[in-house]
Amino acid sequence: MLESESFSPNPYLYSQVSMIDLRSDTVTHPTPEMRRAMAEAPVGDDVFGQDPTVNRLEELAAGMLGKQAGLFVTSGSMGNLVALLTHCGRGDEIIVGDQAHIFTSEQGGPSVLGGIAMYPLRNQPDGTLLLDDIQNAIRADDVHNPRTRLICLENTQMRMNGAPLNTTYLNEVRGVADAHHLKIHMDGARIFNAAVALGVNVKTLARDSDTVLFCLSKGLSAPVGSMLVGPREFIQEARRARKLVGGGWRQAGVLAAAGIVALETMIERLAEDHANAKYLAESLADLPGIELDPSAVKTNMIIFRLAPNGINPAQLVERVREEQVLLQARGSRQVRAATHYGVTRADMDAVITAIRRALRS
Ligand SMILES: *Cc1c(COP(=O)(O)O)cnc(C)c1O
Numbered sequence: 001m002l003e004s005e006s007f008s009p010n011p012y013l014y015s016q017v018s019m020i021d022l023r024s025d026t027v028t029h030p031t032p033e034m035r036r037a038m039a040e041a042p043v044g045d046d047v048f049g050q051d052p053t054v055n056r057l058e059e060l061a062a063g064m065l066g067k068q069a070g071l072f073v074t075s076g077s078m079g080n081l082v083a084l085l086t087h088c089g090r091g092d093e094i095i096v097g098d099q100a101h102i103f104t105s106e107q108g109g110p111s112v113l114g115g116i117a118m119y120p121l122r123n124q125p126d127g128t129l130l131l132d133d134i135q136n137a138i139r140a141d142d143v144h145n146p147r148t149r150l151i152c153l154e155n156t157q158m159r160m161n162g163a164p165l166n167t168t169y170l171n172e173v174r175g176v177a178d179a180h181h182l183k184i185h186m187d188g189a190r191i192f193n194a195a196v197a198l199g200v201n202v203k204t205l206a207r208d209s210d211t212v213l214f215c216l217s218k219g220l221s222a223p224v225g226s227m228l229v230g231p232r233e234f235i236q237e238a239r240r241a242r243k244l245v246g247g248g249w250r251q252a253g254v255l256a257a258a259g260i261v262a263l264e265t266m267i268e269r270l271a272e273d274h275a276n277a278k279y280l281a282e283s284l285a286d287l288p289g290i291e292l293d294p295s296a297v298k299t300n301m302i303i304f305r306l307a308p309n310g311i312n313p314a315q316l317v318e319r320v321r322e323e324q325v326l327l328q329a330r331g332s333r334q335v336r337a338a339t340h341y342g343v344t345r346a347d348m349d350a351v352i353t354a355i356r357r358a359l360r361s
Pocket of ligand 1: 077080156215
């Protein structure tokens, strides 16, 4: 809990109690530098393409990812939706992981709004989809079949302990896509976590995907917004799709300003979040009643299971809340903890103590 700064990243500072909030990395607050940049940002009407701060963010993001153009959108879900509406027509099919956010957590938006079919493949523990599975899912050109159009990958793969997909694997998927004239969209909500964890430039990770979505509002700690990047013509079409779903915004430069600071100052420090997650995972794995392989934790996401004969996730969450620790229960067995800018190494020790007590009581 960093309370020395004038704008504390701790979301509970303004309530009386200080909580250690590990429910998600979305709980991060903007940094003092972001607040200043937001206050001073030059703005214009972005639907007219005339917000200079939005334009600067879109250029910066595209450049960093090695793509021609960028589009600032309200959320990761909107960015994925707009990307899929642009890649696919009605009746087209995407190949996607069964644990992917696009498949599990966006209300089936591509199907609801775009008439796009989804073919889910089992995500492996390391976050990948098997090349063989992808190969087998690609439809033959036959009047019975939907048309396979797009492969969607998620990097990091959130539900698999935030597993980062490496460049070798991404390149192999590109090979399969090229052989069948398919495009690749990467849901890179946490692509910077992947780049930092793998020690590679984010451009290298983005290279084999046609389009990439990433979030400014998670570990990078901006208050609002995500970026979709890709080829210039694609982004022009995506701008139409964004307007279609009500995402044309006006003086959005006040938000884009925070996104620029996020990209300029918040990437390298993600290593700290990963070290905290590793430390927490190693300590939790030693506790009786917790099932967790700490070697699977490579970024800022820990998903552990509770032994079937002990307390359940909802009970654990309730007990640790009394000790000012917030975790997320996921179904009947799993609990999630995400590390981020708003928590420190000392907080990790407090979390371990709280969980140890909760399991004993
Ligand atoms: C959070 C997340 C999204 C969606 O972002 P929102 O801004 O919450 O809509 C998409 N994909 C993944 C993997 C995410 O973790």
